[in-house]
Amino acid sequence: MPELTESPSHKKTRLSADAQSPESSNDATSQPPIYKLKYTISGKNIGSLTTVKISADSKRLAVASSCGTIWVYNLTDNTLCATLTGHSKGVSAIAFSPNDSSILASGSDDLSIRLWNVETQKCLRILKKHTYHVTTLQFNTKGNILVSGAADETIVVWDLAQGNSLRTLSAHSDPVSCISLSPDDSLIASASHDGLMRLFDTETGQCLKTLVYNSTSHGTATASTSDVVNLPISNILFSPNGKYVLSSSLDGIIRLWDYMGNKVVKTYLGPEGAFISKKYNSGACFITKTSNPLVASGSDLLGLILWDLQSKKIVGRLDGDATIIDVATSDGGSILASCALTGTTNVYELI
Amino acid sequence: MNLALQDPFTVAKEFPDTLVHTLQYGHSVYIQFNRKGDYLASGLSNGAIVIYDLSTNTIVCVLSREGHVRPITSISWSHCGRYLLSSSQDWACILWDLQYANTDTNDGSNKAIVRRVQFDGPIWQACIHPKKPRVFTASLFENDPVYVNMENETEIRTLATEPVEKRTSDDENENDADADAEPVKKTNYKHMTLVTQFTTSGDYIFSGTSRGWLNIIDANTLQTVHLVRVTSANMKTLVFSPDGRKLAVNSSDRIIRQINLPDMVEEQNPDLWEFEVEHRYQDVVNRLQWNTVAFSHNSEFLVASTFGQSSQDLYLWETSMGTLIKILEGSHEELIDVKWNYNKCMIGSTGLDSGSIYLWLVQFPLKWSALAPDFVEIEENEEYEEKEDEFDIIDETDLMKRRLEEEDTQVDIATMDATDVRGFDTQIRSFVIPVNYELAVV
Numbered sequence: 001m002p003e004l005t006e007s008p009s010h011k012k013t014r015l016s017a018d019a020q021s022p023e024s025s026n027d028a029t030s031q032p033p034i035y036k037l038k039y040t041i042s043g044k045n046i047g048s049l050t051t052v053k054i055s056a057d058s059k060r061l062a063v064a065s066s067c068g069t070i071w072v073y074n075l076t077d078n079t080l081c082a083t084l085t086g087h088s089k090g091v092s093a094i095a096f097s098p099n100d101s102s103i104l105a106s107g108s109d110d111l112s113i114r115l116w117n118v119e120t121q122k123c124l125r126i127l128k129k130h131t132y133h134v135t136t137l138q139f140n141t142k143g144n145i146l147v148s149g150a151a152d153e154t155i156v157v158w159d160l161a162q163g164n165s166l167r168t169l170s171a172h173s174d175p176v177s178c179i180s181l182s183p184d185d186s187l188i189a190s191a192s193h194d195g196l197m198r199l200f201d202t203e204t205g206q207c208l209k210t211l212v213y214n215s216t217s218h219g220t221a222t223a224s225t226s227d228v229v230n231l232p233i234s235n236i237l238f239s240p241n242g243k244y245v246l247s248s249s250l251d252g253i254i255r256l257w258d259y260m261g262n263k264v265v266k267t268y269l270g271p272e273g274a275f276i277s278k279k280y281n282s283g284a285c286f287i288t289k290t291s292n293p294l295v296a297s298g299s300d301l302l303g304l305i306l307w308d309l310q311s312k313k314i315v316g317r318l319d320g321d322a323t324i325i326d327v328a329t330s331d332g333g334s335i336l337a338s339c340a341l342t343g344t345t346n347v348y349e350l351i
Numbered sequence: 352m353n354l355a356l357q358d359p360f361t362v363a364k365e366f367p368d369t370l371v372h373t374l375q376y377g378h379s380v381y382i383q384f385n386r387k388g389d390y391l392a393s394g395l396s397n398g399a400i401v402i403y404d405l406s407t408n409t410i411v412c413v414l415s416r417e418g419h420v421r422p423i424t425s426i427s428w429s430h431c432g433r434y435l436l437s438s439s440q441d442w443a444c445i446l447w448d449l450q451y452a453n454t455d456t457n458d459g460s461n462k463a464i465v466r467r468v469q470f471d472g473p474i475w476q477a478c479i480h481p482k483k484p485r486v487f488t489a490s491l492f493e494n495d496p497v498y499v500n501m502e503n504e505t506e507i508r509t510l511a512t513e514p515v516e517k518r519t520s521d522d523e524n525e526n527d528a529d530a531d532a533e534p535v536k537k538t539n540y541k542h543m544t545l546v547t548q549f550t551t552s553g554d555y556i557f558s559g560t561s562r563g564w565l566n567i568i569d570a571n572t573l574q575t576v577h578l579v580r581v582t583s584a585n586m587k588t589l590v591f592s593p594d595g596r597k598l599a600v601n602s603s604d605r606i607i608r609q610i611n612l613p614d615m616v617e618e619q620n621p622d623l624w625e626f627e628v629e630h631r632y633q634d635v636v637n638r639l640q641w642n643t644v645a646f647s648h649n650s651e652f653l654v655a656s657t658f659g660q661s662s663q664d665l666y667l668w669e670t671s672m673g674t675l676i677k678i679l680e681g682s683h684e685e686l687i688d689v690k691w692n693y694n695k696c697m698i699g700s701t702g703l704d705s706g707s708i709y710l711w712l713v714q715f716p717l718k719w720s721a722l723a724p725d726f727v728e729i730e731e732n733e734e735y736e737e738k739e740d741e742f743d744i745i746d747e748t749d750l751m752k753r754r755l756e757e758e759d760t761q762v763d764i765a766t767m768d769a770t771d772v773r774g775f776d777t778q779i780r781s782f783v784i785p786v787n788y789e790l791a792v793v
Contacts, residue, residue, distance in 0.1 A: 293765065
């Protein structure tokens with residue numbers, strides 16, 4: 001996803017080097033490699049890439065660009081199987097239907113969401129309700145609901161059997177940057193540039209929980225003191241069992257939250273304590289196929305970073321020091337795809 | 352997962368109490384939830400069947416093309432949730448495959464119809480085998496009930512309504528008017544099977560007759576292994592509790608009898624089975640008849656719809672003592688069918704006049720404290736007391752360091768909870784009806 005807002009100009013606490021956890025000084029290069037490059041899809045020279053997704057059946061890979069075109073490839077052999085054109089502005093979010101990999105949804109800056117049939121390359125439906133750039137999309141596991149978030153500060157729940165919107169959740173005061181559905185589809189987690197993460201009940205649309213990370217030990221989400229800075233959240237993701245959420249914020253730090261206990265249980269930092277992403281909404285994902293679960297995330301200038309979930313150590317880095325906008329996995333991480341701002345998409349497989 | 356964040360006292364409620372949704376599409380006469388409780392099938396008076404998705408309360412598919420042309424009399428879901436068996440007054444039973452519910456064919460045939468079984472009269476109701484989706488039993492109007500096996504060719508076998516030998520010995524103890532009649536004469540009076548149901552294990556078929564007899568038929572040999580007279584009137588509904596230990600018999604003598612079933616797996620000898628009536632539910636004052644009954648998930652509650660235009664409520668009893676604990680109100684018409692959705696803690700019912708489906712739910716109160724992490728809902732005002740360190744200025748790097756050091760706990764991101772907060776299995780794998788993304792279903 002391209003940058004939605006300027007890097008926040010709020011007063012921010014820069015971490016001094018000695019504040020970093022000792023683990024982060026660990027040299028990633030000394031570790032045995034986890035992934036090997038399968039192939040690279042080179043850029044198309046029209047606009048930069050914004051997001052990458054792999055279908056649930058691991059058959060297809062799709063990338064979207066800021067020019068509004070979506071390319072769909074066969075994951076196994078890297079052949080282009082569809083070019084979807086129709087959006088008049090850049091596409092920031094795409095999602096495959098979980099039970100039919102020929103169905104793809106895309107959300108664009110032209111305010112619309114389109115449903116595509118990849119096989120016929122036809123647009124099946126146009127969903128319009130958002131009044132500003134659509135930034136994030138996700139299907140529920142049954143494939144009959146699509147949840148979208150937009151820069152108009154709302155989240156819309158769409159019923160795809162009828163093709164209309166079921167409800168609009170407006171509980172943020174800045175653009176919604178990311179949403180994630182819990183594995184049982186009962187919760188929608190949303191992340192916004194207002195610094196709040198909210199958990200909504202999918203069926204009723206009620207807000208059930210709000211998470212916020214403050215720069216200070218005290219202070220509130222609602223306090224108007226200048227001491228309290230809620231850092232914009234750029235990405236949110238439920239853990240595979242739905243008990244935790246992983247948040248990336250534009251203070252350059254990734255956090256794993258125990259949302260029931262309102263607390264951060266793990267904090268992930270870049271190499272040498274560097275910031276991960278302060279500018280771009282770099283995607284993140286969990287990798288469960290490895291012996292120890294990993295967290296993977298793109299970054300502003302550090303390529304793709306892999307952390308050990310438990311120890312928070314960096315166990316691998318891919319893509320050198322490229323700007324990685326989004327990452328996607330299939331089958332718990334046996335395939336990992338990263339898309340760089342420059343336009344190349346790298347597909348890796350687990351060694 | 353949403354339940355863990357809701358008000359715990361509301362989550363702990365065992366039965367729904369508020370009419371929340373009314374679904375209106377056609378004139379619904381029969382409803383059935385699937386096992387997972389995420390779909391609701393509604394049979395209409397024009398013969399169509401519509402399936403609602405309960406997460407959106409919208410229709411995901413309509414089964415009507417090449418289907419029934421007269422009112423639906425019953426619907427039952429297969430265990431896996433992929434197949435649906437419907438019976439109708441148009442003399443047919445249809446087995447539907449929901450995989451193709453939204454698939455269009457060019458030649459006008461409906462791919463979703465797996466098999467159509469035609470009978471010589473209307474069907475009271477049909478019940479799918481709990482384990483084999485291609486086996487069902489049905490009770491027929493003015494005819495003996497049938498056992499139908501469609502695994503290969505459709506094979507229809509007639510089940511006995513009254514085994515003659517058994518009847519003679521049993522009738523000696525009866526002081527019924529017909530009891531002293533000869534077995535030969537038995538066939539002279541109308542004695543019809545009105546309802547047939549598979550037990551939850553699928554090993555036996557229970558059938559109820561117009562004279563109040565309960566026949567227990569072995570599902571393998573199709574021989575009547577036991578029979579017992581529960582009432583002297585028509586049996587209208589037989590409902591098993593989900594655990595298979597209780598049976599509710601709704602009869603036209605205005606009494607619902609709750610029967611404790613013997614352990615039919617451990618005790619193989621049918622002669623030793625005893626059917627003890629635990630409770631009789633009746634409205635002594637208004638003398639109401641009951642339309643249909645349904646058990647709650649743990650059979651601790653029983654709900655029944657009431658017959659007659661004067662009554663528009665659902666009665667809910669607690670089954671261990673047999674006391675009436677709640678009357679569910681809200682509909683403005685007589686309610687016919689009633690079903691309990693266990694996983695969603697929902698009761699659904701159909702209205703006689705409008706054909707609407709009413710859904711009662713446990714409604715969660717809005718929590719304002721959810722809108723910010725430091726909001727707390729309090730009963731009354733509290734005196735503010737400053738904590739010792741509340742306004743201390745702590746060096747942020749120290750704070751960060753301390754926070755990072757505290758993060759040494761192991762986190763498990765993979766293991767799902769086996770049950771939800773209410774204790775229901777979260778891992779039920781049930782068929783997902785493919786969505787038609789191109790066209791709105793209705």
